Amino acid sequence: MKRSFVPLLPATNPSVTENGPQSSTVQRQRPKRITIAIACERCRKSKVKCDGARPSCGRCNSIPVECYYDVKEGVVSRRAALKEAAHKSNHENLQLSRDVAAWEELFENLQLRPEEEAFELLRRLRASNNPLEVLDFIRHGDLLLNCGISAAPTERESKIDSKALELAPIKVPARPWTAVAQDGIVSELVSAWFKWDDSFGYPFIDRELFINEMRSGNTERARYCSPFLVNAICAFRCFTSESMRQVSHILKTDLRAKFYAEAKKLFDLDQSASVTNVQGLWILFMFSCGAGTDRAGSMYRFAAYQMLKQMRLRIRYSKLRDDVAEQALEKRAIAKLYWGIFSFESLASQAFLQPSMMETPWMDSPYPPSPAGATKDDNLDMFGEPYTASALGPPMIEGARHATFQLCKLMNEVMGYITEEISEPGGAADVQRRSEYYTLLTDFGKSLPLSLQRVLYDTVGFNILRNLDLDSSFAGSTVSKHIIRHCELDTSIMEHAMAAGFFTEWSIVVVCGVLNVLPNLVPLLQDPEAQSIFVRSCIITRILSRQLPILRVLIRGVQAMAASLRQSLPTKVQSVFQGLAEDEELAGDVPTAYQLPRPEEMRKALLDDGVDATNVGVDLSLVIAKWSAMSISSTFTNETRAH
Numbered sequence: 097m098k099r100s101f102v103p104l105l106p107a108t109n110p111s112v113t114e115n116g117p118q119s120s121t122v123q124r125q126r127p128k129r130i131t132i133a134i135a136c137e138r139c140r141k142s143k144v145k146c147d148g149a150r151p152s153c154g155r156c157n158s159i160p161v162e163c164y165y166d167v168k169e170g171v172v173s174r175r176a177a178l179k180e181a182a183h184k185s186n187h188e189n190l191q192l193s194r195d196v197a198a199w200e201e202l203f204e205n206l207q208l209r210p211e212e213e214a215f216e217l218l219r220r221l222r223a224s225n226n227p228l229e230v231l232d233f234i235r236h237g238d239l240l241l242n243c244g245i246s247a248a249p250t251e252r253e254s255k256i257d258s259k260a261l262e263l264a265p266i267k268v269p270a271r272p273w274t275a276v277a278q279d280g281i282v283s284e285l286v287s288a289w290f291k292w293d294d295s296f297g298y299p300f301i302d303r304e305l306f307i308n309e310m311r312s313g314n315t316e317r318a319r320y321c322s323p324f325l326v327n328a329i330c331a332f333r334c335f336t337s338e339s340m341r342q343v344s345h346i347l348k349t350d351l352r353a354k355f356y357a358e359a360k361k362l363f364d365l366d367q368s369a370s371v372t373n374v375q376g377l378w379i380l381f382m383f384s385c386g387a388g389t390d391r392a393g394s395m396y397r398f399a400a401y402q403m404l405k406q407m408r409l410r411i412r413y414s415k416l417r418d419d420v421a422e423q424a425l426e427k428r429a430i431a432k433l434y435w436g437i438f439s440f441e442s443l444a445s446q447a448f449l450q451p452s453m454m455e456t457p458w459m460d461s462p463y464p465p466s467p468a469g470a471t472k473d474d475n476l477d478m479f480g481e482p483y484t485a486s487a488l489g490p491p492m493i494e495g496a497r498h499a500t501f502q503l504c505k506l507m508n509e510v511m512g513y514i515t516e517e518i519s520e521p522g523g524a525a526d527v528q529r530r531s532e533y534y535t536l537l538t539d540f541g542k543s544l545p546l547s548l549q550r551v552l553y554d555t556v557g558f559n560i561l562r563n564l565d566l567d568s569s570f571a572g573s574t575v576s577k578h579i580i581r582h583c584e585l586d587t588s589i590m591e592h593a594m595a596a597g598f599f600t601e602w603s604i605v606v607v608c609g610v611l612n613v614l615p616n617l618v619p620l621l622q623d624p625e626a627q628s629i630f631v632r633s634c635i636i637t638r639i640l641s642r643q644l645p646i647l648r649v650l651i652r653g654v655q656a657m658a659a660s661l662r663q664s665l666p667t668k669v670q671s672v673f674q675g676l677a678e679d680e681e682l683a684g685d686v687p688t689a690y691q692l693p694r695p696e697e698m699r700k701a702l703l704d705d706g707v708d709a710t711n712v713g714v715d716l717s718l719v720i721a722k723w724s725a726m727s728i729s730s731t732f733t734n735e736t737r738a739h
Contacts, residue, residue, distance in 0.1 A: 134177075136163050195228075202231050249278060253346050260284040260339040265291070265478060265488040268310045273326040276354045281340060285333040286310070286326070291478050291489040292603035293332075296549070297443070298382075299463070299497050300436025301325075301375055302429040320429060322372035324362040328379040331355035335386050336601040336643050356383060369403045371433060377403065378437060385447075386604060388646040391689045397444065401453050404437070410458065431462040435501055442504035443552075443608060445511050446559050449691035452508045466495025466543070490596075496549055503552045506536060510559050522564055533560050534571050534578075550589055551609045554582040558612050566619060580626050583613045587633045594636065607644065610637045614654045615692045621663045634669040649688055657692060 132148040138156055139146030147154045156163035167177040206214055220230045249257065261267060261280030270282040290303050302320055309321035334340045334352035344351045359380060363373065377400035384393020413430050416423040434457040445452040467474075475483040475491035483491040493499075510533050518526055537556050544553055557578065566576040586609040593602065613633045620626035634651075641647035655673050658665050665673065 134165065134167050136165050138163060198228050198231055202227065205231075250346060253278070253343055256339055256342050256346075257281055263488065266307060268307065269313060272313060272315055273310060273321070273323050274330060274355070274358060276327065276330065276358055277340075277343065277351055281337070281343060281351070282326070282330060284339055285330040285337060287488075288333045288336065288601045289329045292601065292605075295478060295490070295492055295496065296603045297500065297552075297605040298378075298436050298440045299500075300378070300433050300440065302425075302432050305425060305429055318372075320371060322362075322370070322376070324359055324366070325372040325376040325379075327355050327359035327362060328376040328383070331359055332379050332383045332386065333601075335604075338600060356380075369406045371407075371429065374400050374404050374407070374437075375433070378440060381444075382440070382604065385444075386607075386644050386646055388649040388688050390448075390646075394689070397453075400437075401441075409434070413459065428462055431457070431459050434459065435461055435463075438508075439500055439504045442507045442511070443555070443605075446507060446555060447608075447611070447691065448689050449511075449515060451512050451515050456505055456508065461498050461501050463497040463501070464495060465498045466493065490593075493549070499544060499549050500552060502540065503549065503556060506533070506540070507552075507556045507559065509533070510556060514559060514562055522568070527564070527568075527570065530560050530564070531571055538571075551586055551605050551612075554586050555608050555612055557582045558616060576620055576623070576626075579616050580620065580623065580629065583617055583626070583629045583633070586610075586613050587629050587636070590636050591632065594639075602640075604644075606640070607647065610640070610647065611650060611690070614650065615657060618654060618657045618663055619661060621658070621666070627666055631666050631668045634672045638672045646688065646690075650690075653690075653692065 132146055134148060135146035136148070136153045136156060138161065139153060144155065149157075150165065150169055152163035206217055217230060221227050257278040257280035259280070261283050264280065264283035264287040266287040267283045268279070268286055270277060270279045274282060286307075289301075294301060294303060305320040306325075307321075309318040310326065312318070315323060331352055334355060340351050359376065363376065363380075367373070377396045381390070381393050381396040381400070384390045384396065387393075409430050413427060416427045416430075418424050418427065438452075438454050438457055441452050441454045444450075474494060476494055477483050477487040478489045478492060480492075513529065513533075520526060534557070537553065537560065541550075541553050544550060561570070561575050561578055564570065564575045566574070566579075568575055570578060590606060590609050593606065610633060614630065614637065617626050617630040617633070621630060634654075637647050637651060641651060651673060655665070
């Protein structure tokens, strides 16, 4: 059967239209589909197309019915809207939980505090528009409720505190700056900072501005004093405070730990970039150095440096005028801040064998140099008055701070050189460069009196001589003879300070002395002169180690260093090292990054155990850990043989 088909029309010529021929390049284009990210609620539920117009879509307009969206305008998708809503809800829930916790904490204070304190809380609550502000006052210590210190001190505590206040050359109120201790203890600790650390090593706090603001008691308007800075100073100076130890014993608590905890808490509450926060952070790093935990405490040092950069004080300094009293004081405070931190950073860089993070300050030193022809009869007390036997504190040499800054400038240059890649260590070019530095140091030392600044002088000398061959010729003598001379100077200064009674409280600069002397003398113990100095310095170190934990770590390190070098310790100092092997805190990993000078023999000893020892210095904790492992192994072997 034949099938019939419907005739087909010829295909349309795309190049011909009713209007005439078109270019063959013009193609028929399908209109683009418009994607609507969010449809209105009616269209979405009806599952019909919505044009997304606002405030009313086209379909709802045409019906007409009310059009509404459950997602605000500007959100790219419903998923993003849900995510934003969830984030907002979580934030609100978190804030609500914090508010509830704050209210509970406030209620607990009202319920549990002594009646007198509870009434004071209630008075502040009635006077405040925001009750939670009262909780901030409590946390900052304004109501003295958060440190566990009794509002009414015991008779023994009051007696110790009154004596401390009587002897303190600088008398300041504890409240509202700290709730950890009473006026006497706080005055003693603040005085100790300005007697010792401000005078001999780290003058980065303007004493006049700080003391005036502390005495004013106005925490809100203060710029150069803060609760954080006060607690940091007190925590650091607790290392050498006998009054603090007595009160801690009475209260059965560690005031040093409380000051430190309070300082950390206050910084957590306010981490803004400010002069007092920079100063307080550097002091917390100093605290960690004294405690022998500088490896963890280094975060304070780096945070302080970053904050200092963030403040851009160089620009601020350039805009201040000397003929405007308030601006002149601010210029002075900034200059002291920079030069003082530069001084401390120079010491830190040599202790940890790193280039200094700070360049030499751009402004002139805020302290004048020593006058020509000055003698010990020209000594001053801490207030700049002529020194007398009744003065409270050590004698100050006029121009001592200026001399410190000059030594630190040289130390910075030396550390920059010895921490760089030296092509031939100990070669002719290296020795020549070090000799030039040593000549500069020697010339400077001719005008430097015998004082604690000499410890800094010797520190620069030790670093110039670092890692040179002990028997090699250098600057008219041998390296070993120069080291012994510097060690004798440091030890004599410490003995003089101890004989004068200054070691009841002292500057941590003294620690630089023993940190330099003992490790440098260990390789030279075969020399009778070196051995004699070593014995004297060991005795001083052991006495000071009762106050400063880092010195116990040093003694352990010296013992480990001697064992590594197979050096016998003098019989006269055996008692200094007794008991260290049983001290669990000094076993294993010790959290310090202090760098010991390392002779060639020690490098070989460490390399024998597969330890990387290719740098200029050696980590104190590495030597202790190695020696502790050797001691454990030896004990195990002896016990095995005994069985």
